Amino acid sequence: MEGFPLTHLTVLERIRAGDPAVRLGAFSDLAEGYWRPSYHYLRRQWRLSPEQAEDMVQGFFTVAFEKGYLEKFDPAKARFRTFLRTCLDRYLQNQRKADTAVKRGGAVDIRSLDFPGAERELALVSADVQDPDRFFRDETIRALFARTVTDMREAYAREGKPRIFAAFERHDLADREDGEARTYASVAAALGVPVTTLTNDLHAARRRFRELALVPLRNLVGSDEEFRAEARELFGVEVDLDLKNEI
Amino acid sequence: MFLSNAIVGHLRDVATWPDLADGRYTDVRPLGSGGMGRVFAALDEPLGREVAIKISHAPVLGSDLDARLRQEARVLAQLEHPGIVPVHDLGLLGDGRVFYVMKLVRGQTLAQSQPPATESAALSVFERVADAVAFAHAHEVIHLDLKPSNIMTGAFGEVLVMDWGVAKILSSPISTSAPSELRRTSLSSPAPKVAGTPGFMAPEQAAGGAVGPASDVYALGALLFWLLRGDGPPRRLPRRLRAIITMCLVTDPAHRYPDASAVVADLARYRAGDAVHALPETVVDRAVRFGAKHITIIVLIAAYLVMRALVALWR
Known part of the structure; x- marks a missing residue:
């Protein structure tokens, strides 16, 4: 059995690519995966105001792109996520020392990011940042999963299988802190399907969730090894990267 | 879309759950995780009983995890003994991971429970373990990972030797080729590797050398010492009992008991107050x-x- 085949280069390899278009695409993928965790991190850990945090996130990804901060990543020293957070910390400290306004906009298109939405979510994010690395990791996973759920909804709608997503939404995305137990029987009754149909749909949806999440996950790590480790930790799966060079 | 911590945690959990979509096994719940895979509790619907399902961590290209799990199931299926957990089924999940279904044992491992309070209680537990291992040795199977966390004790006094994932079949009386219902056909006996747990692993096993029943004897000696030591101050053990432990733990396997049945027999002599082979008497x-x-x-x-x-x- 092969693992989940993924056929493109790591995001770091793309960042280091000679082709400017490839490099820009890699930075956009990185920004998409990390802007929200970065914003929440700056708000919670550094207690920046919403405006300061927004400026800092935009400035960081723009300057990182222009000055090649992230190309210096060494997989032997840390995970890419940790490296990126450390770069963000350093950027913030440099900005404070220089007391200069951060540069907004630029080549990396991050102007359309939903900062007001991220700010609304902040109320639901832990206020206690005891371990910055762990906080950043948890927020990265939260953002990854949220994006995957959105991708899943679109994919099932496109394929004409909204029932599968409805089962997933009712059973696995229902807020589990509201005290109401969601049994297979109660969700099946609510959807008007037999329990066996529901459990089959849930199996299919969870497998799809895992497969879809691996695609953006690949854009958040710095090496094949790190990708394998993250996939193993998150989903208990081993990924097959042998097809990598086929593109 | 915002996902709460509870939803993220739930998604992380269910994303690794097995795809048992044929409907026989339902109500799947995680029980624990080990080096080779995860164990889930489930309801075997047609038979109306709770079972445990062990699933390999993942289909690793070039890894022997699948082969090891499959071999573990087939070894267990051949070893019908009250001290060895029975296997009911073996198969492949939709995503390619190997799984096998076994009896759900409710209890704790020795590592999780209080050590036996008395010498007699410790020896009773040990005898049950050594009996099961002796049975395996008689069937040319060596366990190679005996340790407190691999011994399960049940609420009704059951003692079961678990986790036969690194077990070795000495003369291959049990076929390790994939059964016809399994897709893979390129299975071969796993190559010898250094697997086991320091402190309970025989020196020849740790060094990657030839292993045999005497390697399990070493682990049994370490286990007996662990059981007798308990949590409190070191007990003063009778000379003959110390001699039995020492003979299990000799560095050279040729000078240990040859197999677990010899340990069982010598311990029975000790319990009966007779002379033991481990201690020449004056x-x-x-x-x-x-x-x-x-x-x-x-x-x-x-x-x-x-x-x-x-x-x-x-x-």
Whole structure:
């Protein structure tokens, strides 16, 4: 059995690519995966105001792109996520020392990011940042999963299988802190399907969730090894990267 | 879309759950995780019973995890013994991971529970373990990872030897080729690797050398010592019992007990108050052991003789 085949280069390899278009695409993928965790991190850990945090996130990804901060990543020293957070910390400290306004906009298109939405979510994010690395990791996973759920909804709608997503939404995305137990029987009754149909749909949806999440996950790590480790930790799966060079 | 911590945690959990979509096994719940895979509890619907399902961590290209799990199931299926968990089913999940279904054992591992409070209780547990291992040795199977966390004790006194994932079949009486219902056909016996747990692993096993039943004997000796030591201050063990442990733990496997049945037999001799093979006796040793074994009769005879002497003096 092969693992989940993924056929493109790591995001770091793309960042280091000679082709400017490839490099820009890699930075956009990185920004998409990390802007929200970065914003929440700056708000919670550094207690920046919403405006300061927004400026800092935009400035960081723009300057990182222009000055090649992230190309210096060494997989032997840390995970890419940790490296990126450390770069963000350093950027913030440099900005404070220089007391200069951060540069907004630029080549990396991050102007359309939903900062007001991220700010609304902040109320639901832990206020206690005891371990910055762990906080950043948890927020990265939260953002990854949220994006995957959105991708899943679109994919099932496109394929004409909204029932599968409805089962997933009712059973696995229902807020589990509201005290109401969601049994297979109660969700099946609510959807008007037999329990066996529901459990089959849930199996299919969870497998799809895992497969879809691996695609953006690949854009958040710095090496094949790190990708394998993250996939193993998150989903208990081993990924097959042998097809990598086929593109 | 915002996902709460609870939803993220739930998604992380269910994303790794097995795809048992054929409907036989339902109500799947995670039980634990080990080096080779995760174990889930589930309901076997047609038979209406709770079972445990062990699933390999993942299909790793070039890894022997699948082969090891499959071999573990097939080894267990051949070893029908009250001290070895029975296997009911073996198969492949939709995503390619190997799984097998076994009896759900409710209980704790020795590592999770309080050590036995008395020598007698410790020896009772140990004898059950050694019996199961002796049965495996008689079927040419060696466990190679005996340790407290691989021994399960149940609420009704059951003692089961678990986790046969690194077990080795000495003369391959059990086929390790994939059964016809499994897709893969390129299975071969896993290559020897250093697998086991330091402290319980025989020196020859740790060094990656040839292993045999005597390698399990070493682990049994370490386990017996662990059981007798308990949590409190070190107990002063009788010489013959210490000798049994020492003989299990000899560095050279040729000087250990040859297999677990020899350990069981010597321990039975110790329990009966007889001489043990692990300790050559001097005349004094034999007299002391004889005295200890027949203390009641000796005391009665001595009391009788003293009484006779007192009566004679009084007359």
